Amino acid sequence: MGTITVTIDGQQVEVDQQATLLDAANKVDIEIPTLCYHPDLTLHGSCRICVVEDAESGNLLASCATPVTDGMKIKTITDKVIEARKMNLELLLSDHPNDCMTCEADGACDLQELVYEYDVSEPSFGLMEEGKFEVKNENPFIEFDSNKCILCGKCVRVDNEVQCSGAIDFIERGFSSKVAVPFDQDLGADFSSCVFCGQCVEMCPTGALTYKPAKGQGREYELEKVETTCPYCGVGCQIELQVKDNKIVQVGSIYDEDHPNPVGETCVKGRFAYDFVDHPERLTKPLIKKDGEFEEVSWDEALDYTAQKLGKIKEEDGGEAIAGLTSARCSNEENYIFQKFMRGALGTNSVDHCARL
Amino acid sequence: MAGLAASFGSGAMTNSIGEVEKADAIFVTGSNTTEAHPVIGSMIKKAARNGANLVVADPREIELSKEADLAVQQKPGTDIALLNGLMHVIIKEGLHDEEYIKNRTEGFEAVKETLEEYTPEKVEEITGVKAEDIVELAKLYASADTAAIYYSMGMTQHKSGTDNVLTVANLAMLTGNVGKEGGGVNPLRGQNNVQGACDLGGLATVYPGYQAVEDPEAKAKFEKAWGVDELNPNNGLTVVEMVNAAGEGDVKGLYVLGENPMISDPDQHHVEEALKATEFLIVQDIFLTETAELADVVFPAACFAEKDGTFTNSERRVQRINKAVEAPGEAKADWKVFCELAKRLGFEMDYDSEAEIMDEIVEVTPIYGGISYDRIANEELQWPCPDKDHPGTKFLHEGEFAHGKGKFHVTKHIAPIESADDEYPYIMMTGRMLYHFHGGSMTRRSAAVDAYESDAYVEINCDDAVKLDIEDGDRVKVTSRRGEVETYARVVDIVQEGEIFMPFHYAESPANRLTNGDELDPKAKIPELKVTAVKVEKV
Numbered sequence: 001m002g003t004i005t006v007t008i009d010g011q012q013v014e015v016d017q018q019a020t021l022l023d024a025a026n027k028v029d030i031e032i033p034t035l036c037y038h039p040d041l042t043l044h045g046s047c048r049i050c051v052v053e054d055a056e057s058g059n060l061l062a063s064c065a066t067p068v069t070d071g072m073k074i075k076t077i078t079d080k081v082i083e084a085r086k087m088n089l090e091l092l093l094s095d096h097p098n099d100c101m102t103c104e105a106d107g108a109c110d111l112q113e114l115v116y117e118y119d120v121s122e123p124s125f126g127l128m129e130e131g132k133f134e135v136k137n138e139n140p141f142i143e144f145d146s147n148k149c150i151l152c153g154k155c156v157r158v159d160n161e162v163q164c165s166g167a168i169d170f171i172e173r174g175f176s177s178k179v180a181v182p183f184d185q186d187l188g189a190d191f192s193s194c195v196f197c198g199q200c201v202e203m204c205p206t207g208a209l210t211y212k213p214a215k216g217q218g219r220e221y222e223l224e225k226v227e228t229t230c231p232y233c234g235v236g237c238q239i240e241l242q243v244k245d246n247k248i249v250q251v252g253s254i255y256d257e258d259h260p261n262p263v264g265e266t267c268v269k270g271r272f273a274y275d276f277v278d279h280p281e282r283l284t285k286p287l288i289k290k291d292g293e294f295e296e297v298s299w300d301e302a303l304d305y306t307a308q309k310l311g312k313i314k315e316e317d318g319g320e321a322i323a324g325l326t327s328a329r330c331s332n333e334e335n336y337i338f339q340k341f342m343r344g345a346l347g348t349n350s351v352d353h354c355a356r357l
Numbered sequence: 358m359a360g361l362a363a364s365f366g367s368g369a370m371t372n373s374i375g376e377v378e379k380a381d382a383i384f385v386t387g388s389n390t391t392e393a394h395p396v397i398g399s400m401i402k403k404a405a406r407n408g409a410n411l412v413v414a415d416p417r418e419i420e421l422s423k424e425a426d427l428a429v430q431q432k433p434g435t436d437i438a439l440l441n442g443l444m445h446v447i448i449k450e451g452l453h454d455e456e457y458i459k460n461r462t463e464g465f466e467a468v469k470e471t472l473e474e475y476t477p478e479k480v481e482e483i484t485g486v487k488a489e490d491i492v493e494l495a496k497l498y499a500s501a502d503t504a505a506i507y508y509s510m511g512m513t514q515h516k517s518g519t520d521n522v523l524t525v526a527n528l529a530m531l532t533g534n535v536g537k538e539g540g541g542v543n544p545l546r547g548q549n550n551v552q553g554a555c556d557l558g559g560l561a562t563v564y565p566g567y568q569a570v571e572d573p574e575a576k577a578k579f580e581k582a583w584g585v586d587e588l589n590p591n592n593g594l595t596v597v598e599m600v601n602a603a604g605e606g607d608v609k610g611l612y613v614l615g616e617n618p619m620i621s622d623p624d625q626h627h628v629e630e631a632l633k634a635t636e637f638l639i640v641q642d643i644f645l646t647e648t649a650e651l652a653d654v655v656f657p658a659a660c661f662a663e664k665d666g667t668f669t670n671s672e673r674r675v676q677r678i679n680k681a682v683e684a685p686g687e688a689k690a691d692w693k694v695f696c697e698l699a700k701r702l703g704f705e706m707d708y709d710s711e712a713e714i715m716d717e718i719v720e721v722t723p724i725y726g727g728i729s730y731d732r733i734a735n736e737e738l739q740w741p742c743p744d745k746d747h748p749g750t751k752f753l754h755e756g757e758f759a760h761g762k763g764k765f766h767v768t769k770h771i772a773p774i775e776s777a778d779d780e781y782p783y784i785m786m787t788g789r790m791l792y793h794f795h796g797g798s799m800t801r802r803s804a805a806v807d808a809y810e811s812d813a814y815v816e817i818n819c820d821d822a823v824k825l826d827i828e829d830g831d832r833v834k835v836t837s838r839r840g841e842v843e844t845y846a847r848v849v850d851i852v853q854e855g856e857i858f859m860p861f862h863y864a865e866s867p868a869n870r871l872t873n874g875d876e877l878d879p880k881a882k883i884p885e886l887k888v889t890a891v892k893v894e895k896v
Contacts, residue, residue, distance in 0.1 A: 011808035091541035140805040164402035188809065194789060195395065195512030196809075213805050229668045231661040232794050234546025235374065235396045236670025241662060241681040248662060248682065258737045260374045260396075260670060267395035269794055273803035274662075277682065281644055281802065283657035284686020294645075294655065299687060303694075306654050307701035309637050313610045314702075319589055323599040325607045326559040327615030327691075328548035331678060331716040332690040336565060336754070337706065338614060339558035341695040344583045349570050349593030350608070353559045354548070354616055355797075 004070040010076070021052060021063035021074055028205050032076055033114055035205050036152035039066040040255065040263045046212025048088050049114065052076045086118050092150050094125035096206075101149070104290065105207030108220035111150060112206075116295070133178060139188040139214055141196045141272055146178040149208035151244055152295050155179060155200035162263045167194035179208075198271035202253040202264055204265075211250050213272065218244035227254060230270040231329070237261040237270050248274045310346060326353045360513075360522025362544065364530070364754070366760030368567075369552065371541035372505065372752040373672045373739065377401055379539030382410035382501030387436065387511025391420040392791040394509070394545045394671075401507070410497045410504075412441060414486075416786060417816075417858060418851040427823070430853055431484040433784050434773035434888045435516055439491070440524040442480030444531055445472045447497035453499070454533030461758070462530050464765035471767045474661075483770055485853075492631075499532050499653045500579040510547060510788070514887045518772050519880040523766040536754035545572060546671035548795065549661075553669035556725070556740070557718065561593035581661050584705075595882040597622065597874055603638075604631025612639045614691060615658065617796035619647035623874035624839050626849050626868050641691060644798050647864055658691050659684035665711045666690075667730075673739040673750070675728050694800070719809040731826035772875050773888035777855060779891035781837065786858045788887075789874060793862035800862070813844045813863030817893065820858065822848040825893060832896040835859065837871035837889050843896060857893060861886075 003014050008025050015024045020043075025032050035047035043067030052063045060080065066115035075081070092111060100106050133146035151170070159168050167187065171180045181187055187194040201209040221222055223242040230237040238259045240252035251271050253264025286302035287294040297305075313321050326338045339351045362368035377383070377400040391398030398421065405411035405424050413421050413428040414436075422428035431439045447453050448469065458465050477488035479534070498504050506529055509762045512521045514619055526535075526542055534540035545658055546552050558565040568575035576588050594602055600618060604627070613630075622628045632638060632651045634700040640652035643660045663684040667673050684690075691712065699706040708714050719725050727742040727749075738749035754758065792810035793800040798808050817827060827833055829848040834841055844859070844866040852858050861868040871891060874884050 009599075059608050068830040151447050162399065162403070164399045164406065188603045196393075197395070197399075226662075228662065228678045228681065229549065229670075229676045230507065231549050231678075231799070233394050234548060234551055234671035235667050235675050236549065236668060236672075236674060239397055240678065243681050246682045260672065260674065262375070265396040265399060266794060267808060269800060272805045273794070273800045275804055276643075276799040276802040277660055277662050278685065279644075281469075282685045282688065283643060283645060283649075283655065284688060284689070285657060287645075287655040287801060289653050299689075299697075302654055303697050303701060304657065306639055307698050309653075310610050310698070311702055313637065317609055319606055320591075320593075321466045322610040322612070322677075323603065324612040325592055325596060325599070325614060325616045325618070326554055328551040328554045328559075329615040329661075330550065330554070330691050331661075331664070331711070332550065332553040332557050332669060332675070332718065333693075333711045334614075334665045335554045336557040336712060336718050337692040337695045337708075339565070340706065341699050341704070342562075343558075343570075343579070343588055344585045344610070345699045345702045347589050349561055349591060350599050351559055351593060352561045352596040353551070353554045354596060354618075354621055 004068060006068045006072040006074065008074045015068055017068075019068050021066045021068060022050060023059060025063060025076060030076055032063050034064055035110055035114075035150060036154060036155075037202060038154055039056070041154060041157040044157065047150065047152050049085055050086050051081055053078045053081050055323070082118070086120055089118055089120045090123040090125055093123040093127055095118065096128050096150065097131065097147055098110070098127040103207040104210040104215055106219060109207060110205035119300055135301055136186040137212060138186040139196070141268070142187055142198065142201055143210050143212050144187060144214070145208050146180070148206045149179060151177055151179070152205055153179070153204065154203035155209060158199045158203045158263070162265060163195075163197050163199055165193050165195055165197070167192055168200065196265060196268040196272065198268070199253065199265060214250040217247075217249040223249055225252065230266065232267070232269045235260055237266050239266055239270055247278055314346055320350065322346050322348045323350035324348070326351055328353050332348055360435065360519045361526060361544065364523055364526035364764050364766065366534065366758050367753055368555070369753070370534060370543045370545070370672050372539070372543055372805050374400070376505070376539045378404050378500070379405070380404060380409055380503050380505040382412065382498050382504035384412050384414070384498050384504065384506045385421055386414040386506070386508050387513075388507055388545055388892035389415065389417070389419045389511070389642060389788060390507060390545065391535070391548065393789045395791060397507070397545065409846040410501055412494050412497050414494070415513065415854060416853065418549075426497055427490065429494060430775045431486050431488040433786055433856065434517070435484040436515070436521045436866035437517060437524050437768050438475065438480050438483040438770040439486060439863055440528055441472055441475035441478055441770070442484070442491045443495040443498065444528055445475040446477060446492050447470060447499045447531060450496065452496065453531045457533030458531065462763040462765055467767050468527055469550075471769065474860060499714070504534050505540050505543060505768055507543045507545060511887060513883055514885065515883070516876060516878055517771045518878040518887045520768040527765050527768070530765060535751070535763060536756065536758070538752055539848060541752060549618060549670075550668040552671060552673060553667070556669055557722070561595050564721075565718060566724050578719065581864050586751050597791070597877055597882060600628055600631045603635040605636070609636040610639070611635050611637070612641070613645075613652075614641045615742065617646040617648045617798055619651075620796035620861065620864055620867055620869060623869055623886055625870040627874060628839055641694060642798075643688070644802070646796065648796050657686065657688040657696050663688070664690040667715065667733070669740070675725070675732060675733055675740065677730070706860045716780055718732070747851045774873060774885055775888060775890040777890055781892050783856070783857050783891050783893055785835065785837070785871060785889040785891045786856065786887050787861045787868045788858065790860040790862070793860065795862065797862040797864060801864070812889065813860070813866035814847045815844050815893070816847050816849045816852050816858040818852050818854045819848050819850050825895060827893075827895050834894045834896050835871060835891050836894070837891045839873065840870040842866050842868065853889050857891065
């Protein structure tokens with residue numbers, strides 16, 4: 001594939017023929033704001049926040065959707081560009097509620113950030129006065145508030161192109177346009193093919209799609225983020241546990257082309273089945289059964305008792321009278337130490353696990 | 358895994374998950390991928406939409422069946438007949454890869470001879486799949502340049518499980534699809550770290566890295582590494598065998614770590630009796646599971662979010678888990694408990710961290726030889742990764758199989774242990790559904806998923822439902838030779854007449870109270886969980 005050279009803000013950049021202006025700018029770390037663009041999804045070109053100016057013609061071009069041509073000269077920050085971006089934000093705000101204080105996405109909202117950055121404090125066309133769409137939230141996973149939707153379509157694309165569920169799409173026209181499930185029902189309703197992978201929520205640049213279980217549990221900037229591996233099936237999805245006050249508040253996506261889930265994919269279990277971690281029924285102390293009833297004991301007592309029992313069986317009946325089920329749920333290190341303990345300390349090879357079940 | 362190890366010399370997914378998009382044909386059989394491995398399920402859908410031939414053979418009409426170029430529904434327990442039928446057609450049509458068979462494999466002639474009798478017409482009689490569909494499916498798979506097979510427990514949880522896998526391996530070798538990018542034979546692992554538990558010696562016959570316990574050299578190596586005078590030279594008992602032995606008093610001490618055999622093992626009444634009869638039962642878990650209730654001692658464990666370590670995924674990739682929250686109360690990381698017990702038994706095991714354990718693993722486990730926490734912080738490594746300069750292995754058996762030549766094995770259709778009769782006229786399959794996981798101890802305690810899918814159910818074909826006067830949502834009783842379970846009916850058209858499907862996650866309606874644990878697959882010791890004769894009645 002041939003390369004061509006374009007000039008962006010005075011810098012010459014050599015890029016592939018197929019590149020867009022946004023790709024070229026990214027290559028030299030020139031930042032251009034976007035709302036509807038995502039590198040893993042097809043181009044949409046709807047939000048027009050990424051407009052830049054062609055230095056020769058003075059035309060405004062959506063940088064995410066405009067292919068480079070040889071010798072092109074582009075300016076990413078001019079009065080005209082800034083004016084256009086502001087106007088686009090004002091138009092978006094005219095159909096968006098002004099409830100950032102209570103919005104779940106506060107601090108994690110791309111629209112809020114751009115409005116702040118471009119100082120659109122008094123939008124010319126006002127703000128949405130009254131919600132025109134019903135909030136859909138009967139399912140236990142995802143709240144869908146179309147009033148906050150800017151129709152960027154990232155949710156629709158990730159659903160159709162990555163998750164391949166075909167659960168949501170645009171309906172209606174003009175100011176009635178919205179993203180919806182069939183028959184405008186709730187996600188997961190009778191005719192919905194939604195499987196609650198949560199990838200639409202991850203993609204949403206505003207508070208239109210939010211996680212229900214995380215509601216009121218903490219702001220984005222309060223959450224500590226820890227990368228880890230999902231504990232469910234064998235795909236090994238890389239996920240981000242978002243934690244506040246020793247509690248997992250939500251599970252976020254990680255986008256990395258080298259991961260087994262390169263586009264931040266998870267299923268409903270990886271995304272939502274984490275509250276077993278701080279469930280009140282978690283075991284917190286060792287237990288010994290005495291006269292048929294469990295009694296909480298100290299670690300020393302439980303360990304001494306167990307070691308003495310195992311030692312006695314080994315001495316009287318040999319190591320082969322002891323067997324252990326190790327666990328496909330536990331780590332490599334733990335599996336290694338368990339079988340070393342069974343084989344080395346107790347003298348038995350009867351170590352197995354549920355790979356067969 | 359016994360099957361793949363016999364065919365290829367290594368029992369693991371041959372290729373990588375990301376290679377789904379590089380296959381020209383994808384054959385999914387015995388895996389309800391969109392529910393059990395949803396992220397791979399989506400990738401397969403995407404590949405099919407981008408033009409790959411997708412073919413599905415599953416007794417149920419699963420979600421992928423609807424995406425497929427061709428989907429067939431074989432009767433449960435007839436996989437060998439179906440696969441042999443496909444190979445019969447492939448050879449007849451000349452779609453096999455003679456060059457590959459000649460250069461890279463052995464044992465083909467005997468298989469070829471056996472295949473002669475598996476004509477599409479005969480296979481239709483056994484499997485219920487139309488002869489013309491068998492021909493078509495064979496062509497869709499074998500005419501592709503690169504074809505991948507994905508399977509899971511639908512293939513292995515049979516009396517003939519090992520032979521099923523050997524037959525899958527035969528099919529892939531026949532078409533020259535093992536040892537190339539985008540192809541291969543890919544068993545999808547059902548749990549986060551089944552692969553790692555197998556890799557690191559959680560099997561009765563091998564030390565870490567699949568080094569046989571009956572091999573005197575391996576034994577000597579581990580005696581030296583662990584400072585033990587004499588390790589046990591004999592193979593141990595496998596899961597179902599050890600539970601049986603515990604019930605009979607041959608095993609007196611049983612240590613169960615993070616497993617719930619009361620829900621996940623076949624024939625619940627039998628498991629319960631065996632565990633109750635066990636002289637000394639230790640359970641280490643995060644909850645007081647149905648199994649832990651029967652224990653003499655229970656140790657509270659830390660869960661995945663409360664400790665550091667690594668899991669190895671289905672494609673042999675060693676990945677980190679990182680501590681995010683503190684464990685509740687006095688719960689400890691599992692390895693610390695074993696070290697404390699070992700010390701009290703006079704066997705010194707002392708580690709400061711998980712990283713230090715990994716350093717020891719690497720010393721004694723050649724396939725993990727090049728792995729370290731420092732490396733996997735920046736690199737994606739899949740075993741075999743024999744040394745610290747090795748980049749890991751994305752797909753296995755390139756150029757040569759792990760044990761030299763790929764081995765064809767003769768396999769023949771074997772009828773399942775149980776078949777439908779007048780008293781038990783339905784065949785029950787068990788399996789997973791999207792919202793819950795295995796024994797359910799985690800997902801049943803996760804509010805959102807349990808609110809959405811709170812009740813156990815059985816899928817019944819709509820025509821059978823009419824016969825039995827059952828409507829969707831009715832309470833029904835399902836009875837096998839081993840017990841009975843009450844649950845809700847879901848009247849569907851995705852199971853065939855005469856067959857029912859029950860997920861096994863629900864303790865209140867445990868599918869495994871009905872399943873058969875008596876007769877195991879002779880090699881892999883897997884119970885036949887996919888074929889149980891039952892009767893169904895409205896309550």
